[in-house]
Amino acid sequence: MTKQKSKKLRGLLLGAGFVAVAAFVFTGCPSQQSMLDRGSAAEKVYVAPGEHDEYYGFFSGGYSGQLSVWGLPSARFLKVIPVFSQDPETGYGYSEETKPLFNTSYGFIPWDDSHHPHISQTNGDADGRWIFINANNTPRIARIDLKTFETKEILELPNTGGNHASSFVTSNTEYVIGGTRFSIPYEQDLDVPIDSYSDSFRGALSFIKVDQNSGMMDLDFQIVVPPYNYDLGRAGKGPSADWVFFTTYNTEEAHTMLEVNASRNDKDFIAAVNWRKAAELVANGHGRTVPGEYYHNYYEGNQGYAVSERKNGVTILDTREIDEDFIYYLPTPKSPHGVDVDPTGEFIVGGGKLATIIPVHSFSRMLEAIDAGAVVERIDGIPVLDYDATIIGEVENPGLGPLHTEFDGRGYAYTSVYISSEIVKWSLETFEVVDRIDAYYSIGHLMITGGDTKNPDARYLVGLTKTAKDRYLPTGPKQNHPAQLYDISGDRMELLLDFPTIGEPHYAQEIRADKIKDNVAQIYEMEDNDHPHALRRIADNRIEREGNVVRVFMGATRSHFRPDNIEGIRVGDTVYFHLTNLEQEWDVVHGIAIKGAQNSEILVAPGQTKTMKWTPTRTGIYPFYCTAFCSALHQEMQGYVRVSAADSDVELTWRTGTN
Amino acid sequence: MKNITLLTAAVFISLTITACGESDAPADRDRSEAPAQEQGLSEFEVEHGIGPVTERVEIGDGFDQAMVDKGRNIYEMKCEMCHNYEGRMVGPELGNVLERRSPEFVMNFILNPGGMARDHPVGQELLREYMTIMPFQNVKEDEARAIVEYLRYYAEHN
Ligand SMILES: [Cu+2]
Numbered sequence: 001m002t003k004q005k006s007k008k009l010r011g012l013l014l015g016a017g018f019v020a021v022a023a024f025v026f027t028g029c030p031s032q033q034s035m036l037d038r039g040s041a042a043e044k045v046y047v048a049p050g051e052h053d054e055y056y057g058f059f060s061g062g063y064s065g066q067l068s069v070w071g072l073p074s075a076r077f078l079k080v081i082p083v084f085s086q087d088p089e090t091g092y093g094y095s096e097e098t099k100p101l102f103n104t105s106y107g108f109i110p111w112d113d114s115h116h117p118h119i120s121q122t123n124g125d126a127d128g129r130w131i132f133i134n135a136n137n138t139p140r141i142a143r144i145d146l147k148t149f150e151t152k153e154i155l156e157l158p159n160t161g162g163n164h165a166s167s168f169v170t171s172n173t174e175y176v177i178g179g180t181r182f183s184i185p186y187e188q189d190l191d192v193p194i195d196s197y198s199d200s201f202r203g204a205l206s207f208i209k210v211d212q213n214s215g216m217m218d219l220d221f222q223i224v225v226p227p228y229n230y231d232l233g234r235a236g237k238g239p240s241a242d243w244v245f246f247t248t249y250n251t252e253e254a255h256t257m258l259e260v261n262a263s264r265n266d267k268d269f270i271a272a273v274n275w276r277k278a279a280e281l282v283a284n285g286h287g288r289t290v291p292g293e294y295y296h297n298y299y300e301g302n303q304g305y306a307v308s309e310r311k312n313g314v315t316i317l318d319t320r321e322i323d324e325d326f327i328y329y330l331p332t333p334k335s336p337h338g339v340d341v342d343p344t345g346e347f348i349v350g351g352g353k354l355a356t357i358i359p360v361h362s363f364s365r366m367l368e369a370i371d372a373g374a375v376v377e378r379i380d381g382i383p384v385l386d387y388d389a390t391i392i393g394e395v396e397n398p399g400l401g402p403l404h405t406e407f408d409g410r411g412y413a414y415t416s417v418y419i420s421s422e423i424v425k426w427s428l429e430t431f432e433v434v435d436r437i438d439a440y441y442s443i444g445h446l447m448i449t450g451g452d453t454k455n456p457d458a459r460y461l462v463g464l465t466k467t468a469k470d471r472y473l474p475t476g477p478k479q480n481h482p483a484q485l486y487d488i489s490g491d492r493m494e495l496l497l498d499f500p501t502i503g504e505p506h507y508a509q510e511i512r513a514d515k516i517k518d519n520v521a522q523i524y525e526m527e528d529n530d531h532p533h534a535l536r537r538i539a540d541n542r543i544e545r546e547g548n549v550v551r552v553f554m555g556a557t558r559s560h561f562r563p564d565n566i567e568g569i570r571v572g573d574t575v576y577f578h579l580t581n582l583e584q585e586w587d588v589v590h591g592i593a594i595k596g597a598q599n600s601e602i603l604v605a606p607g608q609t610k611t612m613k614w615t616p617t618r619t620g621i622y623p624f625y626c627t628a629f630c631s632a633l634h635q636e637m638q639g640y641v642r643v644s645a646a647d648s649d650v651e652l653t654w655r656t657g658t659n
Numbered sequence: 660m661k662n663i664t665l666l667t668a669a670v671f672i673s674l675t676i677t678a679c680g681e682s683d684a685p686a687d688r689d690r691s692e693a694p695a696q697e698q699g700l701s702e703f704e705v706e707h708g709i710g711p712v713t714e715r716v717e718i719g720d721g722f723d724q725a726m727v728d729k730g731r732n733i734y735e736m737k738c739e740m741c742h743n744y745e746g747r748m749v750g751p752e753l754g755n756v757l758e759r760r761s762p763e764f765v766m767n768f769i770l771n772p773g774g775m776a777r778d779h780p781v782g783q784e785l786l787r788e789y790m791t792i793m794p795f796q797n798v799k800e801d802e803a804r805a806i807v808e809y810l811r812y813y814a815e816h817n
Contacts, residue, residue, distance in 0.1 A: 539735060559749070562740065585794035657748075
């Protein structure tokens, strides 16, 4: 215990510098170290070889742009689902099929910063159909199908700067939301001085409709709001299900040195949006269409090339133009980050980064305040409600820098506290802290199993921390970000595991494995392969030339390619290898790579067709081979392409099996 | 004292069982070398393979042309890349397979290739020869039957 204490102190000092010391002084009661003895902690996270974890965990990749998948509680790493960044490991973003997913109104963008995954919901519970995730830098939202664990769709959000308050869904996945972190001029491509901020900059809150059968997203409307930073969002539940909430900071409207200039006001706002009413206003023609160019990229069939649709125009509701009220500001201390709604839908908790308390608003009191007209002012038409009328509790002594809260459904909330690097557990009845535990080090978000739904099962809590420092074997000046798993089934939180993650997880989602694992596809059925360049029968393997474009219709099976000897390719040709994996057995994957290709390999799952583009620049003999260890004769799975000069008359021929 | 008695009894029992060559790991490992009967296969399984087909299948004298066409389609999509009609490829030649094997055997091989390679003496033998486990190609039982019809038709017409 003493040893752990001193280690903690060292960690805090490492993690947060002198501010951590201040935390001891201010909070009075330092965090309690609660760790099970090694044996019982190990037992709780032990999943025997061959057995499955009880939960899937989906951790955002942050600056990796991806989404990683974990088994919990063992913290087994399962896979990375590539989303917003090219992934040479699988060929995602390199294959012709996936490249269109990266198209935006700014061109092909190979990277982004993915923050907040959210699983689709039915009746306020995670249903495991899809998982959405936002791109913060070039604003987009992606939808991943949880049958194949693949990115199926990416929608760009126009007239938005930094889509951070995203991609949270409403209780029945009617909408997925987006929000401006950096306000920018709402008018597309407007060229104005930066110090015209207050006049020409605006925020945009996006409401994307989700088709319940296909999952396809459609940008229904945007609400144009004052130029603050819209940080996080969350939909209501149960009685508040028609509402979504966004936090704002920088109500000071600073555009430089925000660190200081955006930290002046004692209170910023939580924006409460009645999305159902807003959608009705739009449906009844109260919106107006403005220019806004954006891309919508998706797959049309089971397989094939993603298509990129270029769109223009978006319907907006501008609060300055509309008389009816559908959005309200709740004053909230101070530069709040998270806004989180408890499982009953009644409590709306703000994570005031710079606040000394955790403010808790009451949804029912908010409705009463609206009815009673408890409006202290209007900003661009938006009613600002009286703080005292909506607030129901202020949690004292939460530590320094409360960020984000989730709930256990048993009457307690758990808030991550960044600067003092701890998790505090507090009561939704007394609004008093009942337990606290260290995080290693500097916790950002946390996630409770089911904690953002109506029915959390609240067995575990995962803390996503920002720096590893001395926690693991050192790996250089930059190390991977850690996560900690806590048991929260008892009165006290108990640390079970501490493990490094991938990228920088900003938020995570969890779902009970039995909700999805039986629906996960094992193969792509060949009968359903609707790829326009699929090889339907091995006998059809062939090469077609049209001018300089050469298409190789190639089949792969254990343990050969067909064709595997190709002649008659010329320098200057653009060659497409359309490779179909002709196997129908789970997890038997083939890949292809060819010498000198300015491209990644392409991995092809059973029954799938994928395309690698190759533009040879030199004559010679080019070996290609299967990059996946597919069988005992994997080393035999290879072939040759002969490349001749641009003006050569070597005939285009191909063969297999005749030496 | 009691413990020792129990232990002795346990050792004795396990010796007896091992002696009978059953339910013990080393004996299990030997299975591939043992004659079929000793692998615990039924007479039907020895003759017609291990898998979902456990009874003789009715085969007519003529051909069901619709079934032949269906079988050919599946065969060309899911089998032909590994099998020649004549001569070895990834797997054995299949133009004449029905001379070597019963229709039920072929169906079980299609429907349970992994099980055949693991548990059936012919499958084990073939695996040693071809060094690649045939994949299950997501073929349903009626489709396997159609493939048999096609292979019958092929043998008759070539
Ligand atoms: Cu291979």
